[in-house]
Amino acid sequence: MDEKTLDKIIEKYPYQAGRTLGILREIQISEKHIPMDTLKLVSEKLDTPLSDLFSIVTFYSFFSLKPVGEHLITVCMGTPCHVKGAEKILQTIQEHLGISGETEDGKFFQTTSDNKFTVEIARCFGACSMAPVLHVDGDLYGYVTADRIPKILEIYGWKR
Numbered sequence: 001m002d003e004k005t006l007d008k009i010i011e012k013y014p015y016q017a018g019r020t021l022g023i024l025r026e027i028q029i030s031e032k033h034i035p036m037d038t039l040k041l042v043s044e045k046l047d048t049p050l051s052d053l054f055s056i057v058t059f060y061s062f063f064s065l066k067p068v069g070e071h072l073i074t075v076c077m078g079t080p081c082h083v084k085g086a087e088k089i090l091q092t093i094q095e096h097l098g099i100s101g102e103t104e105d106g107k108f109f110q111t112t113s114d115n116k117f118t119v120e121i122a123r124c125f126g127a128c129s130m131a132p133v134l135h136v137d138g139d140l141y142g143y144v145t146a147d148r149i150p151k152i153l154e155i156y157g158w159k160r
């Protein structure tokens with residue numbers, strides 16, 4: 001993000017309350033992630049230690065330090081979902097999208113090579129009664145089974 005664009009965002013938040021989160025949120029939406037050089041600029045401009053901003057960005061799952069694909073799939077790995085087979089759901093998604101690998105930086109986050117899908121995990125959506133649960137671009141899917149995964153992915157442009 002160029003400095004002029006960032007300045008315009010910062011101008012929208014003259015008051016302290018919610019300022020940092022609001023600015024970071026706008027950067028995330030605009031860039032689909034928080035570029036590290038932009039985070040450094042925010043740190044200078046708000047006179048806030050970079051480590052504080054880094055803590056915020058890594059704490060809230062809404063923020064990402066890496067670019068997010070066109071569609072974001074979030075698989076819930078909270079205990080009720082885990083017990084009801086979330087691990088199998090995640091594996092099936094990975095197999096269909098051709099991605100694999102382990103957690104990076106303590107955060108599970110994988111993007112397909114064509115940048116169409118990013119897969120991440122979360123701890124609870126508050127929809128445990130529908131476990132196992134996943135989100136795609138904010139759409140909630142409950143009682144998910146491995147068999148339903150292809151149909152769900154197709155809604156977002158995945159092709160068999």
Ligand code: FES
Nearest residue numbers: 076078081125127
């Ligand atoms: S544990 Fe998955 S929605 Fe609560």
